[in-house]
Amino acid sequence: MTTPTLRLIDVEKSFGPTAVIMGVSLDVTTGSRHAIIGPNGAGKTTLFNLVSGRFPLSAGRIELHGRRIDGLDPHEITRRGLSRSFQVTSIFSRMSVFENIRCGLLWSRGYRYSFWHLLGRERALNEAAERLLADVNLEARRDLPAGLLSYAEQRALEIGITIAGGADTVLLDEPTAGMSRSEADHAVALIRRITAGKTLVMVEHDMSVVFDLADVVTVLVYGQVIASGPPAEIRANRAVQDAYLGAPVETGIA
């Protein structure tokens, strides 16, 4: 009997008079690959923002490993082992690619606000950063300012920073958005490799990615969950087809 890693219980969110999330309950089991899909404006990114602490909840609870995390600051939630990537790439644009990844590693390695460690001398830290750099295939771009990378490379760096801290629960917000087919395939392979053994929740629009990676799919429409289950089940679901996917002959996805 495993407790789900992440639980959303009757979560609601309104911005002023506008209700965006209306009573969402969700369980994410440990080690699963959980995709959240739905039409634009359904509230998927808002849900991520609520879980990661960027916005406060209007009502409901969010639990990580059985402890409440709603109301905590983003950095506190990150320290508890939940990290996220952003839909609009969020990196340290003036620092080098290597420094970006190293920054992602610092807290989890216990450096905190130290001003007495010289980073150049920290062998274990630097080796870990080099390994991660290799994992995301950005070794060739090691010393380039991150703002100068290509779009797909920045997305890869984004993912690298996200998992650098060793979080066991990873939220990826549209990781393949704006990528070509081959770039997306590379990204999927990277994600699969890099999140092995972790719990992954991702928002995606690319159905081939979803049906490739996910074990569980949740469909969010107008701030409410209309279906949740294994991919095949979701694909066949009438309500989901009406709201989002379209009839079977139109999807044509292998």
Next chain:
Amino acid sequence: MSESAVGTTAAPLAAGRAGGLLRRQWPWLATLAFALVVPWFFYDWTTGRHSGFVVAMLSQIGIMVIFALSYNMLMGQAGLLSFGHAVLLGLGGYITAHAITASKAGTLPLPLEVTPLVGGLGGLFFAIVLGYFATKQRATAFAMITLGIGELITACALMFQTFFGGEGGVSTNRMTGHSLFGLGYGGSIQVYYLIVAWTAISIALMLLLTRTPLGRMANACRDNFERAQFVGYDPRLVRFFQFALSGFFAGIAGALYTLTYEIVTYDTVAASMSANALLMTYIGGVGVFAGPVIGAVLIVLLQSWVSLLSNSWLVYAGVLFILMVTFAPGGIGGLVMIHQPIWRARRLGRLAGPYLRLLVPALLVVVGFVLVVELCSFLTIGAAQGKSFTLSRVTIEPHTPLPWAVAAVLLVGGGLWLRHAAGRFALAWHAVVDEIKAAGMRA
């Protein structure tokens, strides 16, 4: 750096490391050597005395270098714009003044060489207290809070006698009789060498700080504070620690100020001093570590020389500042850095001609502008002070139309020519850059 034939493996390794240090940091070491030697270029061998003017100017440079670098810890490294940084310099200065007086009286025997540390700790203390509030906010709100704090402390310095000495300030005598090296510090040259020592220490420490976790996370919070949160850091605490440490170094600068001038008044905490830090750091360049050093040297030199010749030194500084903000936000350091790839590709010579062709119209515009400013200045302020506008024994009369006409021609004509030359220069620049890119791609 001796290499002994008989030695353990540690000796060659240490020698190698020292050699590496020399190779990498030779600009700093060369500057240090220069700083040690330069007063002697102006030494009057007949009277056996140093040039008071030169030593005073050099001491000022040392103090301002530390001050500007500490300011850049906030501005360039953490992305924090502070309008009240002088508060930390001044409060460090006031505390040092009291400490020196106590040392002289015997209640607190403190070697004079150590007093900058007292100033530093004072600056650190006040930076912690004030920074606790200021760093609760970021960006514009932070800037406004520092503005308010600066004005409040300035007003306190004017009003209160006990700590601040009111309008008269706090005077002290640096000849306390306590010294690690048995020096009297009566003459300004001894104080200058003390300043050089502390400047070198401060530069080294601030440089090392940029390579620590806190230093890097300060950069990260500057670039993207949300991302910093999502790698586990509280940006507020990063700001707070960075602010506190910058106060430490500002306090050291304040202590050296007290040692040099033996008096601290309200204008060491006032907005004009904070503006000075902003000016030096920005013009020197916020994106390069050595930028503020360049800015401090430049501004102090200009201030010392131009103010001998003209009342309007501040106007020129202001115009330089605005030009930098508009056209070269990276400052002088930034301008140097954009030439780096061209220099590495050995094509810098190609720009020599275009630069020369730019220089002539630029000079005309500068002369025209200076002429206008000086004419205006002598028309109103100078007239009130009874001075006349003389240029190497030629008196220029601001009430006649001729000088104004000359100035107008220089400004307008030179300006149009400059615009044309700038366009041609941009073409030459882009040609060189495109060539380098193409070569890079082929290689």
Next chain:
Amino acid sequence: MEVLLVSLLNGLVYGMLLFMLASGLTLIFSMMGVLNFAHASMYMLGAYFAYSVSRVIGFWPALVVAPALCGVLGALIEMYALRRVHRNGHIAELLFTVGLAFIIEKATQMAWGLLPVPYRVPPVLDRALFHVYGSNFHAYRAFMLLISVLMFVAIWLLLTRTRIGLVIQAALTHPEMVGALGHNVPRVFTIVFAGGSTLAGLAGVIGGNYLVTEPSMAATMGPIVFVVVVFGGLGSLAGCFIASLIMGLVQTFAVVLDVSFADLLARLGVTISPTTPLAEVLTIPLPRVGALLPYLMLILVLLIKPRGLMGTRDT
């Protein structure tokens, strides 16, 4: 009692003057994100232009010409300088306005000298309008009140009844959206900047002879206006109005009430002697601290309620 009523009236007049200044700054700050340090410099230029112009053609034409000059200057600055600096980010824009304020102050010193200039109230208004409890209510103050109210009505009509006014209102709270909807945002920015400068100039024209016209008047007035803008909150002219009045009243009463913290403690039975620690701080009378109140308020607002009274956005 008479002190109260007179101070109330004076505070209102001063508050309306502040509103004239702060409303322009709120509009500029809310729409363009630029905290214009040179705004108070326009106030100063308005006073100086009015002084010079009124010596040639009289006060009444100067009332129109001087603000117009400020408006033109504002438009030129926005079009040819600020727009360029905008590319370099918010901090660069802020620093540009800081440098501009500095240069304007120095230029003013060079053009008109270091000492205050004798910019006087026009003789026709230089008398008492009516008597209140033995003191005179000066006619010029009534004139100032009249101009401020007229200006307030004019702004209100402009913003609510004209098309450009509606665009400005929208851009106050959602500047990016307004651009996305296809409005010529750069032109709106120029209009707002020029308009704000005109208002500041007008405030200078009527305030410069009421207060004093000297090169440091921008540096003195500037922080007070910042406090009002922050206190009232971004994106809200109504908040700005209330904050201006509160500020005007606070500053006026602070000068009038000659009490100190020590007096307050004495009422509670605590006596302060010269040897009490911090005696110096506690015995300072309020009028001396009066100049500090804006800064204190600025800090407190930013720490406690950064959105201000009625702000819709963060600074």
